[in-house]
Amino acid sequence: MCLLADNIAKLSIFAQILEKMFSSAIRSFLLQKQYPFFHPKAVFFDMDGVLFDSMKFHASSWVKAMNAVNIPFTKYEAYMNEGRTGHSTIDDVYHRLLGRGASEEEKRKIYSLKSAYFEACGPTPKMAYAQELLDKIKTKGYDIFLVTGSGQPTLINSLQEHFPGVFQKEKMVTAFDVKHGKPAPEPYLKALQKSGVCPWEVVVIENAPLGVEASVAAGLFTIAVNTGPLEPEVLAKNGANVVLDSMEQLFREWEPFEDSWK
Ligand code: MG
Numbered sequence: 233m234c235l236l237a238d239n240i241a242k243l244s245i246f247a248q249i250l251e252k253m254f255s256s257a258i259r260s261f262l263l264q265k266q267y268p269f270f271h272p273k274a275v276f277f278d279m280d281g282v283l284f285d286s287m288k289f290h291a292s293s294w295v296k297a298m299n300a301v302n303i304p305f306t307k308y309e310a311y312m313n314e315g316r317t318g319h320s321t322i323d324d325v326y327h328r329l330l331g332r333g334a335s336e337e338e339k340r341k342i343y344s345l346k347s348a349y350f351e352a353c354g355p356t357p358k359m360a361y362a363q364e365l366l367d368k369i370k371t372k373g374y375d376i377f378l379v380t381g382s383g384q385p386t387l388i389n390s391l392q393e394h395f396p397g398v399f400q401k402e403k404m405v406t407a408f409d410v411k412h413g414k415p416a417p418e419p420y421l422k423a424l425q426k427s428g429v430c431p432w433e434v435v436v437i438e439n440a441p442l443g444v445e446a447s448v449a450a451g452l453f454t455i456a457v458n459t460g461p462l463e464p465e466v467l468a469k470n471g472a473n474v475v476l477d478s479m480e481q482l483f484r485e486w487e488p489f490e491d492s493w494k
Contacts, residue, residue, distance in 0.1 A: 247488050254485075254492035257473045261453050267432035270453065270493050274427045274434050275369050276420065279380035280314065281439035281459050282479065283366075283395065284387060286356040287314060293349035294321070297342050303329065311460050315381045315414035315442035317407045318343040347384065356387060358394055359459060361480040366398050368486060376403065379423045379436070381414045381443070383407035402426070415442040420450035437482065444470040455489075457482055 258270050281287040291310035298305035303325060313321045319339045326334040334342070370376060378399050382388060388406055391399045405422045412418045424431065436447040436454045441462065447454040448471035456472035457479050458464050464475045476482050 247491075250485055250488035251492045254474065254489045258453070258493055261473050262432075265431070265451055267430075270432050272374065272433055272435045272453070272493070274375040274377060274429050276377045276379045276423050276427075276434060276436045276447070276452070277366075278315070278436075278438045278440070278443050279378060279382055279387065279391070281359070282437055282457060283359055283362045283378075283391070284356045285359045285459070286387065287311065287439075287460050289350055289353035289356060290314070293346050293353065296349045297346035298325065300345055301338075301342060303342075308461070311462055312441060312466075314440035314460075315438075315446065317381055317410075317413040318346060318383060320413055350384060351386060356390075359479050361478070361483045363395065365479055365483040365486070366395060368483065370398060372490075375427060375429070377423045377427055378404040378406075379419050379447075380404075380406050381419065414440075414446035415449070417446055417449035417451075420447050420452055424450065424452070438472070439467075441466050441470040444472045448472070455482065 261267075262270055277283060280290060287310075291307040294310040295305050295307055305325065309325075313324065316324065319334075322334045322339045322342050326332060326338070366376065376398060378391065380388070383406065388404075403426065405419045405426070407413060409422060410416075410418045420436065424434065427434070431451040432453075434452045436452045437457060438444045438447055438454055439457050439459050444454050444456050444467055454472050454474075456464075456467035456475045458467055458475060458477055459479065464477075467475045476485065
């Protein structure tokens with residue numbers, strides 16, 4: 233009985249510490265943006281590395297596709313470039329290595345190789361606790377949007393199959409909807425426009441440095457979940473308001489997060 237009381241007390245202290253961490257992040261956000269208040273009505277989800285545990289497949293596919301045309305490329309670079317559209321990633325590498333942009337033909341060839349390698353990886357697993365978090369958020373009445381730099385049709389199409397009844401087409405922004413993908417703010421600004429809510433009424437869930445950069449540039453409160461191999465400091469440096477270790481942590485800490493602004 234004593235042990236139970238002790239554990240309850242410890243949990244309560246832990247919840248208070250979390251609430252303080254979230255409150256402090258929200259205070260800094262409001263001060264910096266000069267918004268009137270923070271009261272989320274919508275949650276914008278990135279897809280790869282957040283809803284799907286797909287980044288390991290993307291990273292190895294990028295390395296194989298680049299190496300196939302004799303371009304050195306590492307998995308770490310793939311993680312650092314995550315969020316960009318495929319063509320932009322290829323263009324960026326060409327600029328860095330060859331001092332020129334890639335031609336349309338080069339971009340088409342490398343991206344189709346990358347897509348083929350990705351398809352060959354087989355079915356992409358859901359990220360652990362993505363379903364649980366979506367269920368919780370949906371039950372609580374938040375509007376749910378998808379904002380992805382992906383142009384991988386199989387993944388986008390399989391959202392319905394993996395997360396039935398959660399994502400509607402009119403509540404998605406993909407690589408096909410934007411001129412300037414992440415790290416530009418356009419995908420998040422487009423989602424903001426579609427949702428009809430104010431910037432202080434949104435929470436973004438991202439895992440990639442460039443995704444965080446895009447969301448922050450759009451003026452949105454950004455929670456980074458570090459589901460890949462990057463150092464958490466990289467996500468904080470790119471402007472994430474809060475950095476958590478996993479989707480499981482975000483699922484478990486959603487209530488202390490709500491308590492900090494409600
Ligand atoms: Mg991602």
